[in-house]
Amino acid sequence: MTKMINLKINDIPVTVEEGATILDAAKKANFKVPTLCNHSDLCVAGNCRVCVVEQVGARNLQASCAVPAAEGMEILTSSAKVRRARKNIIELLLSEHRTDCTKCYKNGKCELQDLATEYAVGDNIYIDLVPFNDYSVDLSSPSIMKDDSKCIRCQRCVRTCAEMQQVAAIAVANKGSEQKISTFFDKPMANVVCTNCGQCIIRCPTGALVERNSIDEVFDAIYDPDKHVVVQTAPAVRIALGEDLDFEPGERVTGKLVTSLKLLGFDSVLDTDFTADLTIMEEGTELLTRLKKALVDGDKDVALPMTTSCSPGWIKFIEHKFPQLLSNVSTCKSPQQMFGALAKTYYAQKRNIDPSKIVSVSIMPCTAKKYEANRPEMRDSGYKDVDYVLTTRELARMIKQAGIDFKSLEDNNYDSIMGVSTGAAVIFGATGGVMEAAIRTAYEIVTGKEVPFKNLNITPVRGMEGVKEASVKIEGCVEDWKFLEGVELKVAIAHGLVNANNVLQAVKNGKADYHFIEIMACPGGCLGGGGQPIPTSLEIRNKRTAAIYEEDMNMPFRKSHENPEIKLIYEDFLGEPLGHKSHELLHTHYTEREAY
């Protein structure tokens, strides 16, 4: 049984479990203690000191986020001593922070600004330190903008990058007044191991780390009468966009999303889910082909396990950290890039539009997608396949700018072609979703039967465990796939790059006998992506996950190969999975990169 600790917060008795912090106890007693460096996803830092409280009898104030509650403690969360220290600390933070708030991208969404408002720190006591420092804004990355003059050194980004992602592209450099969050040898963000996942952005309390936004460019394209602007929306956008537009986490807003995009003036509102289904066809076939080569042809060179390739943060991670395993990665482009390549070929043909006039925009829960769209190899249509990538947050901002009352919008359906999708596609947004979608289809191709799970819900691959393992025994194969009879298909799913790293390490050391691995760079999968509404927490990610699976259950088709538009594109344009045209447009290659 857990030991219970009794203490008093502002004279109110409260009991907490051993190990709980003073901050936890204060919450339990219904007192709010402000925090900045603290984040539920990260280890305790205790460095901003905003959360200091007074422990009666102790010489110094205590950082409530870092100090465990102890028996008999008497804590004051708002004594004269606490108030003055807290106000001083907020003033100190403001003195080293470029306070051009009204011009800041995070204006109104800044935790430091909130604290300044709450404590009415308008006194401006201290000397502005910003002019004494040689700050520069790093615009080198197509995904992330880093502005050191806004940084308050809370190190949430550093902890995120190291603990959750095991990338450590950004770390603390120097000491004292020179201390800053920097990269290897202070190189530009574009030239280091940064995977562009944006997990730092969604945990940065200020405007020091924000996405590179393309809002103006997209509006310009929409307003250009010569351009035909198509937009695709990723699976995880529809279950999170509402959070930036007065909905609660976990509320699905798919129909309103479509309507708002039409109101914004996009010429065609299409769905990345369509190419998610296409990915299943291509990637599933690729997996079965690799298995056949290995099991039937005895080809020793075939790279197994095969890993997914939809997460551009994950792709850049493996390019930097495990380049020797690049042949294990599926050659399939991500759904975004498949869509981009098809928008300016297949879609252009079908709709009889000059592809040079098409502007292809995507709405993504992701900042790494911005980098992906800018990869030089992503021009197989003869043009830049995806012109602009907007995050969920940027879209919410556009909707607000356009004066659209999102809450009152009617629902609408996606346009066609390339707008029809299945439940298998929407679950791409959750960790385990690609795996589940792949198994739903591959199992049926191989055995002619549906997967033996109730309502097609393959629950062992779902959930928030960092690394999930599952296996499916393949029985009753149809003639073409007899070689798989009795094979136990072993799969693994990792989300968050720290987990990806662990799985990859096992593969590298020959200690993993999986056939197929799904990897997503972000915790929870795309629904926890770096382009999603802020804040994030496990609780919020769980609510988004539930919404994704609801969305799946409500779709008329639940298996990618049943998507009528998928059947159509193979008949009319692509021929067959892994066919000539597919190779040309839907598959790609990877690049070994430096480890720092």
Place this chain on the structure above:
Amino acid sequence: MSEKIKKVDNIFSKDCNCKDILAKTLKKDKDSFIQELIDSGLKGRGGAGFPTGLKWKFAKMAEGDEKFVICNADEGEPGTFKDRVILQEVPQKVLGGMALCGHIIGAKKGFIYLRGEYAWMKQDLQKAIDEMHDAFKTMKLDFFIDIRMGSGAYVCGEETALIESMEGKRGEPRNKPPFPASIGFRGKPTVVNNVETLVYTLMIAHIGAPEFKSLGTADSAGSKVFSISGDTPIPGVYELELGMKLSDFVEEFGDGDTKAVQVGGASGFCVPRRKFNDTVIGFEGIPTGGSMMLFNSHRSMYNVLHNYLDFFVEESCGQCTPCRVGCQQLLKGIEAVKSKERDSSYLNELIKLSETMHTASKCGLGQSVANSFNSIVEEFTEEIMY
């Protein structure tokens, strides 16, 4: 030397064989030796003054499959240089103290965390260690000592920052609790003691608690090694009885024109002439890790404070807000007052700020900036303003 100041010859005395002392003490009951240490009233000589016997007791009681002893030789406090002399003159005593601590708490491995600037003594120290290792073998004592080099950061003298640094990380203080005695180096129970403290533990084993306590006062038992510098005709390292009056000290070491003494280095207190008579050097008065800097009337106390603040601005590890930004504000603040960009009343704001730094900083570095700042600003306000 006047009679009011008692010079002691304990730390540097060569008329004892520390191997014999160690061998003899190894045979004694561990708990009774810890009790002896507690009875002796020995407090940490690095500056913070935590009772050494208690620290050992906690580490002995702590559960761990492995424990460590770390000798803190990261002597970085401005004006302190006594550990350097101890390590040069009587390294065996330091190593003996480490071994004794290892034996008592159950550690088989000790480290000397040597200040980066002391790299030149590493060879001699290693020679002394090798010699001691042979002695350990003879005594059948399973203890091994290694040197780890610091890299020049002042904050690494703080024990948890020191441990972080030894683990190969940035030298940044940890959140406390837990303290190193329960979770220290590599997460194992660890005693971190100053060079001088370790020597005194061995000397207490040699002479016993009563004799140790016969010197000093109730709160400040025994003697202490001082690093005396500044405007003095006789700078150097001296072992003196604790509890002396500052006026007596100045009489002995001053140049006849002493206007202030900085007790305890940059993180210590500045005592002006008018308070010399009422100031006791020790834990009941003003404690010091050993640094005593004398300033005569030719010195500008603004320059002295500016120098300290410059030092802290650079040497703050930078992780916590009050220390990182506070130090910069104090420095820029006195500059602004001096140049008349700010009114003299701004000094009051700065004193309030230093109090916030004192109560809210994460470690002793930020907490103690207020000591020198407040004492200099309050006692020498005119020198700061004009």
